[in-house]
Amino acid sequence: MVLPALILAGATVLTACGNDQPPTLGPPAPVAGLVKSGDLPGSPQQEPLGEDGVPPNGCTLGGAMSLQEHADQTQFVQYALAGGTVVKSFLYTYQDAALLAKDWNLLVAGNKSCVGRMTGPPNGGYGLLEDLPATVTGYETFLRTKSQVAHSERAWSRRGTDSIVSVLVTHTTTDVAADPVATLPADAQALTQKTAAE
16 A cells, blocks of 8 residues: 555654754864964863953953953953863954054053062062063963962964954962962963964
């Protein structure tokens, strides 16, 4: 009979459809101006990052938050490395080149104004990154508490006249006797300059 044959054929089709697996999602498409997984040791998985966050150790950087508030578009991602290190990558895109320049100047001034205002040795430290080109600014800082030591390096770079890129590398350990300024496994300045050149 034709009817049972049609029912059987329909069941076969339904079974085949039911066994279809959803397509596997690959890694996110690379974005010029953001750190790529392959730029980091171990090629970690990219994770979303909701916002820039507050500058470490209690000092307000004059232009750091303005970037997030004034940019027309922001894209942030982060990566977790082995051993307690997190790499955060930020891209701020502007339509108004004059506003970008204003925010950049505030940022540079803000970095400088934090010198001498942070927790001092032996429980803290803050210093500007040195020997930087005119298009790059940044700092290195550490803070020791009763339960952990956090060591961070952050750099920003102007990328043409329409965007600013930034990379923040932070290593946190519960070993309070650890060297607070041990070499970080990723170089924020080098990563920032690499993404700015894209």
